[in-house]
Amino acid sequence: MEPGILFRIILVGNAGVGKSCILQRFLEKGFDDKYEVTIGVEFGTKQIKIDNKLIKVQIWDTAGQENYKSITRSFYKRAHGIILMYDITNKTSFNDLESWLNDIKDYANDGVDIALAGNQVDLVAYQDNYREVTYTQGYDMKNKNNFCSYHETSAKTGQNVNELFQELCSVLYKKQEIKGFGKNQTAFVSLTSSKDPRKKYKKCCK
Template identity: 35%
Template sequence: MGHRMKSNEAYNFVFKVVLIGESGVGKSNLLSRFAKNEFNHDSRTTIGVEFSTRTVQLNGLTIKAQIWDTAGLERYRAITSAYYRGAVGALLVYDVTKHLTYESVERWLKELYDHADPHMVVMLVGNKSDLVSERSVPTEEAKDFAEKKGLLFLETSALESTNVEAAFNDVLSEIHRKVSSKKVIQGSISAVSLAGHVPSNPEENKPCCKNI
């Protein structure tokens, strides 16, 4: 076993990832499974934004993931632009047993792109894949939709811990790939996460007058 992570350990990147989707699809349980390896069978809807952090090692880099949960606000259409600000990734979650939660995915995508960086990494997540007999959203249908929209896609079970690590890690890897590739333009997600560096002056990362 290696040394335990020190809480003050340096990290290369901080990536903010938001969880979105209808109420009751399991966003909070995906987060607690990833951040603390817990599943709460009687999870109540909590009000107010919550986030958890977890540090992961990917491709030899230390990445601190800051995962934000809507915590019940999605019921009230009260999610503000502050929730999305600075986010470089999103998990858009639906419940594979409730077709209505899948039908609302397009509305969530629109809201996301209205408020967040268009270059951000988005994964469509079909949660509760353990409920095989109750499934109402076919995997292929959701997969095709994700491909058309340029989204990553996975089905997960927060209950059985299936694909939860993979979902978050795939999103974090893809964010890192985008951030380190020169394809992402300046002023986009590359500016948000420069080696754990938070600009004291928010204007610092904004492109000025060059190349316009």
């Protein structure tokens, strides 16, 4: 049976942190380390189960470059959840989270749920000197901003990738149950009437 609930999740963060590769891994398409810059916004979809109910998840992969931010901002209002991502081997990408948060506050819906992801943990598995952002720093950022979850992830190995999306979707699902969203509510839509003109996700970009 076609799932009746659609969650839209947007991936945001600096260029090169691995957003597109995380999406590719979540879609079970493996890992491709070839670097291709995302232009504008691309998306992929996947069905998951929450409380034995089938949910369709649409994930938007956004360009991280400054000159594409206006495009990214136009998608914030349609997102039910946001994954804010940085690279644990790049302190600048972590410091720039404040700028991304300002955009979220300005353009996303009030109370949107945000998950934090520190990507590329595979790079520090055997050479910790590559790490520029500690787990504690990420965890403190999560607590400071009341993010719904925090994971260190790896698109290459798949570490915590499913957990990242599953936990965010579980939070969205529980909120939907508590607030009693139904078929006539706009926050969660029937897939039979959902249309999106964007092209489907085709490539892996960091």
